[in-house]
Amino acid sequence: MTQTFKDIMTGRRSVRSFDPEVKISREEMEEMINEAVLAPSAVNLQPWRFVVVDSPEGKEKLQPLVRFNSLQNETSAAMILIFGDTKPQEYAEAIYNKAVEEGKMPPEVRDKQLAAIVPMYDNASEQVMRDTVHIDASLVAMQLMLVARTHGYETNAMTGFDKEHLAETFDLDPERYLPIMILAIGKAKEEGYPSVRLDAKEITSFR
Template identity: 55%
Template sequence: MYQILTDQTSRGEIHLITYSNQKTNDFNDIVYGRRSIKIYDSSVKISREEMTEMIDQATKAPSSVNLQPWRFVVIDSEQGKETLLPLARFNHNQVKTSSAVIAVFTDMNSFDYAEEIYGKAVELGYMPQEVKEMQLNAFRKIFSDYSPEVMKNNVILDAGLVSMQLMLVARAHGYDTNPIGGFEKDQIAEAFGLDQDRYVPVMLISIGKAASEGHASYRLPAERITFWK
């Protein structure tokens, strides 16, 4: 469950949502405590209510012209996991022991939702009607000129943003995750009843409670990877 609070800022009225299942707001704990977990405590189950809360929080991530092209298949049933296992290559432990595996897809037809998204923004007072019409007309022309490859690159970038945010949200709720790229990307959409021409798989994210603390890993310092011009 969540509570909506209203706050007035210099940029207008904003709505703050607080989630009852969230365990911490400590940013350092969330970022520095995250580990990629391979084996989970299989006795821990995440309710669909809380999973929905976490996805709702994650989707506050930015996306190109706010089209929110990410789509999620939450695989939390035994039947769903049995379907996923043959496609998971060397990642069977995560599938078997996690509370769920979230398959993150991106929607090549995300512009179909533009009218709904921008119309709701007008209704909520986030933009005037004339701005909505101006922006949608401009975006419609831009998107119609995109090749499938350019469109795919754009929406995959957006899906990457929401995926990282989802892993941080999970940590805030007291759960652990593992992003997985090793799976049969050419089969997974059809296996779960999706149009494989429309829905492009990006990654799997296993989620649950770690059976043991994950290993720390070394990161290159910012000085080694940053260039100033």
């Protein structure tokens, strides 16, 4: 079946009840993540990090943290925890070197960019870093929701969880990795509710 971008976009609903028998292989999960990370990010630092909770042990650990979202945890193929890395500049050299190796950037541009970006991130305030990683990781989350549909899966974005304990529960440094969102993913068992949107005329001005 060929689905157009419009089908993918207009057919998305938040699905909260999944077929618990349908699992997603780790290979396919990585394929979807590789597609999702084509999302843009500030100076291409890609501060998104993923913890895919697809095992019964992982789901059990997550259960007390997901509050009113337990059905998604119980029935989804996986709960994808999306974190923002507040020190993404540690990957700057690796990212920019890769661009040079792949012939996508001249070495002089890499050197100039790195000389500007790394100190800028090193000196950024905590608030600026929080805002930056929230924006970047939210873009990848949206892209992952649409990518999931091209693979025949549905998702539910969630922020209703215990943000204070998510990182440490999954062995990440809570000072460095900020929880952004959890995406439940799987084969829909029940369709999501239709929802409404404000019209462009109500929320847009032209100057």
